[in-house]
Amino acid sequence: MVVRTARTAWNGTLPEGSGQVELTSSGTGTFDVSWPRRSGDDANGVTSPEELIAAAHSSCFAMAFSGELAGAGATPISHEITADVTFGPDPAGGFQIASIALTLRGEAEGIDAAGYQEAAEKAKAGCPVSKALASVPEITLDVTFES
DSSP, X not given: OOOOOOXXXXXXXXXXXXXXXXETTTTOEEEEEOHHHHHSSOOTTXXXXXXXXXXXXXXXXXXXXXXXXXXXXXXXXXEEEEEEEEEEEOTTSSEEEEEEEEEEEEEEESOOHHHHHHHHHHHHHHOHHHHHTTTSSEEEEEEEEOO
């Protein structure tokens, strides 16, 4: 089993505090986090758990999708995946990730549009990050196949 680690150091209260999340395993960066930026419309150079989840989901989906295409006998040429993670009040109290919208645009050889869509649906269901996010009320997938 592979383990990856991130570490967050936080100082202060929720509304006035701030922190830094460090991608420890890879050493690729340390990023500022804060509640006002997380819950506001303008991130202004500060990341959030939701943005990090979007990065994890889009990259995991891309890998799973490439595998599904290969399994269907297709050759991936290029694809771009966007994950939009919506964060807001939870009707039961507190906050929640209300939805995730995955958008796939890409091309592949040796497959038609229906097969491409099927591979995308399988990737959405089988991606480990999708599985981890199964409690999100809504995860959608919009696919455009550019043959």
